[in-house]
Amino acid sequence: MDNLTNLWNMILTQRTWSWAVIGIGYLLAFLLARSFFLYGLIKRGRSLNSKWYHEIKKIYMKKCLAGWILFLISFLILIFFWQTANFKQASLYEVGMLFLIILTVLFAIMSHLIAFGNSVIHVLKQLENNQMTL
Numbered sequence: 001m002d003n004l005t006n007l008w009n010m011i012l013t014q015r016t017w018s019w020a021v022i023g024i025g026y027l028l029a030f031l032l033a034r035s036f037f038l039y040g041l042i043k044r045g046r047s048l049n050s051k052w053y054h055e056i057k058k059i060y061m062k063k064c065l066a067g068w069i070l071f072l073i074s075f076l077i078l079i080f081f082w083q084t085a086n087f088k089q090a091s092l093y094e095v096g097m098l099f100l101i102i103l104t105v106l107f108a109i110m111s112h113l114i115a116f117g118n119s120v121i122h123v124l125k126q127l128e129n130n131q132m133t134l
Contacts, residue, residue: 015082019082023079030071033109034109037109038113038116041113052127055123055126056120059123060116063119067109067111070104070111071105074104077097077100081098081101
């Protein structure tokens with residue numbers, strides 16, 4: 001337990017390299033949150049015809065770029081915040097930056113959900129227009 005306390009204190013005091021540790025944790029947390037929201041949709045999508053699911057996945061990969069750009073923006077804001085914030089005395093700056101980071105993460109997750117929904121609608125339109133077969 002003492003080693004973890006020392007590691008955390010070292011991460012808090014040596015911010016020139018510790019942003020990478022925070023970034024890895026942030027990436028893992030984002031991927032976990034993203035999978036939490038998308039898991040049910042993907043699970044139901046896999047139960048469809050495999051041809052339809054692969055088409056949905058292919059279109060989703062093209063449309064999810066906005067979500068990854070928003071994640072990158074929130075990541076860069078987090079790194080900037082990590083380098084400039086005073087964690088010993090919270091001020092309006094710290095609260096505002098945390099709100100901005102949380103907001104961009106929520107927008108990124110919503111963007112991924114919208115991209116998945118758009119890809120499903122695109123495949124349904126193709127089926128409606130008889131461009132895909134059963």
